[in-house]
Amino acid sequence: MNTLRKLFRTRTNILVGGLIVGLMSLIALFAPFLAPYHPIDDANLMFAQEPPSRQFFFGTDSQGRDILSRIIYGARISLSVGLISQGLNSLIGIILGLTAGFFGRWWDDLVMGLTNIMLSVPSLIFALAIVALLGPGLMNVFMALGFTNWSYSCRITRSQVLSARSLEYVQAARALGYGRFRLMFTQILPNILGPIMVIGTLGVAGAILLEASLSFLGLGVQPPTPSWGSMLSQARDQLFTAPWVSIFPGVAIFLTVLGLNLLGDGLRDALDPYTTRTRR
Amino acid sequence: MLAYAIRRTLQFIPTILGVTLIVFLLLNVLPGNAALTALAESDRGLDPKYVESMKQLWGLDKPLHLRYADYMLKLVQGDLGKSFLRRDPVNRLVVERIGPSLRLAVAAMLIALCLGIPLGFFSALKQGSWLDTASMIGAVSGVSMPQFWLGLLLMYLMAVSLPLLPTSGYGDGSVRHLLLPAFTLGVSYMALLARTTRAAVVEILSADYIRTARAKGLAELFINRKHVLRNALILVLTTAGLQFGALMGNTVVVEKLFSWPGVGSLLVDSIFQRDIPVTQGCVLLLIFSFLIINLAVDILYALIDPRIEYR
Numbered sequence: 001m002n003t004l005r006k007l008f009r010t011r012t013n014i015l016v017g018g019l020i021v022g023l024m025s026l027i028a029l030f031a032p033f034l035a036p037y038h039p040i041d042d043a044n045l046m047f048a049q050e051p052p053s054r055q056f057f058f059g060t061d062s063q064g065r066d067i068l069s070r071i072i073y074g075a076r077i078s079l080s081v082g083l084i085s086q087g088l089n090s091l092i093g094i095i096l097g098l099t100a101g102f103f104g105r106w107w108d109d110l111v112m113g114l115t116n117i118m119l120s121v122p123s124l125i126f127a128l129a130i131v132a133l134l135g136p137g138l139m140n141v142f143m144a145l146g147f148t149n150w151s152y153s154c155r156i157t158r159s160q161v162l163s164a165r166s167l168e169y170v171q172a173a174r175a176l177g178y179g180r181f182r183l184m185f186t187q188i189l190p191n192i193l194g195p196i197m198v199i200g201t202l203g204v205a206g207a208i209l210l211e212a213s214l215s216f217l218g219l220g221v222q223p224p225t226p227s228w229g230s231m232l233s234q235a236r237d238q239l240f241t242a243p244w245v246s247i248f249p250g251v252a253i254f255l256t257v258l259g260l261n262l263l264g265d266g267l268r269d270a271l272d273p274y275t276t277r278t279r280r
Numbered sequence: 281m282l283a284y285a286i287r288r289t290l291q292f293i294p295t296i297l298g299v300t301l302i303v304f305l306l307l308n309v310l311p312g313n314a315a316l317t318a319l320a321e322s323d324r325g326l327d328p329k330y331v332e333s334m335k336q337l338w339g340l341d342k343p344l345h346l347r348y349a350d351y352m353l354k355l356v357q358g359d360l361g362k363s364f365l366r367r368d369p370v371n372r373l374v375v376e377r378i379g380p381s382l383r384l385a386v387a388a389m390l391i392a393l394c395l396g397i398p399l400g401f402f403s404a405l406k407q408g409s410w411l412d413t414a415s416m417i418g419a420v421s422g423v424s425m426p427q428f429w430l431g432l433l434l435m436y437l438m439a440v441s442l443p444l445l446p447t448s449g450y451g452d453g454s455v456r457h458l459l460l461p462a463f464t465l466g467v468s469y470m471a472l473l474a475r476t477t478r479a480a481v482v483e484i485l486s487a488d489y490i491r492t493a494r495a496k497g498l499a500e501l502f503i504n505r506k507h508v509l510r511n512a513l514i515l516v517l518t519t520a521g522l523q524f525g526a527l528m529g530n531t532v533v534v535e536k537l538f539s540w541p542g543v544g545s546l547l548v549d550s551i552f553q554r555d556i557p558v559t560q561g562c563v564l565l566l567i568f569s570f571l572i573i574n575l576a577v578d579i580l581y582a583l584i585d586p587r588i589e590y591r
Contacts, residue, residue: 253426
């Protein structure tokens, strides 16, 4: 009974998470067809701070731009930041983790030392330090987030490599005379991708939240580019006059991150044999 | 035990050195050289001789390794340098911000502990009940919610539509001003703690010693209190301790939203003003507090849990 429930829960997590993420991706892809107005050019001060209506479903902001259209275009920014910067993180983490676990010795010590240092710096603080150096802007956000969170992928890759290294299929490949890099990339890596994917999915969620925070602080994606975080950064001053400005971009961030987290959790539960164990 | 604490503290030194080196390199060396850029921007069109003398004044004319030695020497003495902008020692600027930041972080952590642990504990005891489902949905949502958005919503609810609490600011530092930012900051940690507690309790419930306790006829209530809660707390307190460190880092956004005069808002302001020594000081302070809390948690953990060997 419990196993069944667990399976169902895992499935619903993946299903609901996947649905939300898929929907957001479609919105991002087809933004120009879905958005009723242009996110930047259709500013009309005649319609500034209009409440939600049939003409503007989510209302308009202080410059008279349609919030719905800006959210639809904002999906492109959030998802690309999430995917690209987490892609960079995964790449760095996988390469360092694979080589550290495989070669061991001084290289392992060095990589793990660096990983521990990175883990000891809160990621928002590290991202802020990089932005302080590079200045704000979309490209710099990619950089700031792409170099901040690789330590998680690195650690999980390394530990997986360590346990896979002594397994029979790796030994067999070694006996067949496979070279080190062939062994690492064609034998070990494909077999440990599961946990790396889980960390990656959760990492995309984390990167989207971080981008939103940076943009909210005014240090990320700069206006007039429609980013969910930067849309909220002016919302506080309009809380009395136009509360809808604060609501909808946040819903978009929340749903996207929730979808990714559910997907990541579901994948982890599905991949981990221990979680299906019943209690009592 | 003492030996363990000392060894653990010694292991901490390379991490500190690594962190200070990375922060130094980031803010001083990489292309762009933030300090020089700031100088070039603020002194645009000025006499190159003046720029040269400014460089000398701030020690920017020296080679890199000497600057690093200089910076480390001062850091060891607890000197964070001088602000470019205000010519005040960074120490003074930072010190007056620590109090408010700490108040906020401690209050948020207390809210998270007092709500998160009982929530996780009871959901684990009543697995599959409506409480379990609701609190786990709440936990996933709490982790996925951007803090500043939650803050905006709470601000709208509690300060604008029902004017019960002040919207923002430190005010006289009273609890009334503290409540909204602390709750905003605490919610995602509460969610994490609830999840951790639930997982820990579920695991402990299937342990052999719990079955033994049941078999010898102990009352459920007694088992839950004496065996389950105590063992779960060891696990949960570690997470809680580590999260307190991360909390210090995450105060930045909440402080900015609620105009809270803490280290985080000083950090953001200094980035806007390109005041590198202040940025560096805030970053180091936040990272150090995170590291020191982690160290303290590690040592405390060894004290609480008799199963850890102090070798």
